[in-house]
Amino acid sequence: MKHDILHRSSDTRIQWSGDLIGEEPLAIRIQGNPYSVVMRTPGNEKAHAAGFCLGEGIVETLEDITSLALCDGPDSHVVTVTLTEKRRQEIPRIMDRRGFISQTSCGICGKELIEDLVQEILPVNKTISLTVDQALHLLENLNHHQPLGRKTRACHAAALFDPDLNLLAVAEDVGRHNALDKAIGELFLDRRLSEASILVLSSRISYELVQKAARARIPVILAVSRPTSLAVSLSEKLNMTLACLSKSSGLDIFCDTHRML
Numbered sequence: 001m002k003h004d005i006l007h008r009s010s011d012t013r014i015q016w017s018g019d020l021i022g023e024e025p026l027a028i029r030i031q032g033n034p035y036s037v038v039m040r041t042p043g044n045e046k047a048h049a050a051g052f053c054l055g056e057g058i059v060e061t062l063e064d065i066t067s068l069a070l071c072d073g074p075d076s077h078v079v080t081v082t083l084t085e086k087r088r089q090e091i092p093r094i095m096d097r098r099g100f101i102s103q104t105s106c107g108i109c110g111k112e113l114i115e116d117l118v119q120e121i122l123p124v125n126k127t128i129s130l131t132v133d134q135a136l137h138l139l140e141n142l143n144h145h146q147p148l149g150r151k152t153r154a155c156h157a158a159a160l161f162d163p164d165l166n167l168l169a170v171a172e173d174v175g176r177h178n179a180l181d182k183a184i185g186e187l188f189l190d191r192r193l194s195e196a197s198i199l200v201l202s203s204r205i206s207y208e209l210v211q212k213a214a215r216a217r218i219p220v221i222l223a224v225s226r227p228t229s230l231a232v233s234l235s236e237k238l239n240m241t242l243a244c245l246s247k248s249s250g251l252d253i254f255c256d257t258h259r260m261l
Helices: 043-056 086-092 094-098 112-119 132-140 147-152 176-189 209-217 229-237
Strands: 003-006 015-019 022-029 033-042 067-068 077-085 154-159 167-173 198-201 222-223 241-245 251-255
Touching: 015 132, 033 043, 033 176, 043 067, 043 077, 043 176, 043 209, 094 222, 112 241, 132 198, 132 222, 132 241, 132 251, 147 167, 154 176, 167 176, 176 198, 176 209, 209 222, 209 229, 229 241, 229 251
Parallel strands: 022 077, 198 222, 222 241
Antiparallel strands: 003 015, 022 033, 067 077, 154 167, 154 198, 241 251
8 A cells, every 4th residue: 555655864855655565464263263363464365374274283284174265255354264073183282272382472481382392393304405505596586576575665575495496485474474374375275385395584583483384394494584592492303404694695504504505
């Protein structure tokens, strides 16, 4: 959407009209019951919900979902996910906690959180390697896949690549978690998620993003900014490689460095 903007500097005063990124709530219901409400950029609602459910451990495969419905027409803010009876019986604790892992201010200590996640997520053992130059190329060219970002200068991007560096999916959103859910969800719904091996992010790497990538079995995360300490701790336990742009030049690699040649 357009909005009037006043630009000021020491000697100029310019009124102009610029683009602002949209931000609206999306309610995700499981079995008809409220589970989570996320603030996101409108669009790709079904893929967003599918990626969210995979990242939260609500589903493991597409066959766990019997229906994925956007309620009340294309402008709705509600997606309802219906699971198979078998899957519902397998995840009673997840169904009860209602978005527990998605909440960054959940009030539990980091060590307990990591131990909880490691018990639920298998280590990522995909074999892949890439050179530092290849990693830098992906990071430095991420903006080429961000039309909304170039237009609004206010959104994050998540791009998924195969081992040959072919782009598989890319998504943009006001929230970095949402962008990743959308990109993963797109491939998940197309039954192509197994092709993804590299995730490139426009943001820092938080533990939630590591969690989502691990559930999608993506072993390498490249980001513009550094990971948090919790993200590195979780990645080390899950055999994942984290790297970001260095402050000066080159790449900073934080764990499982063997994948970087």
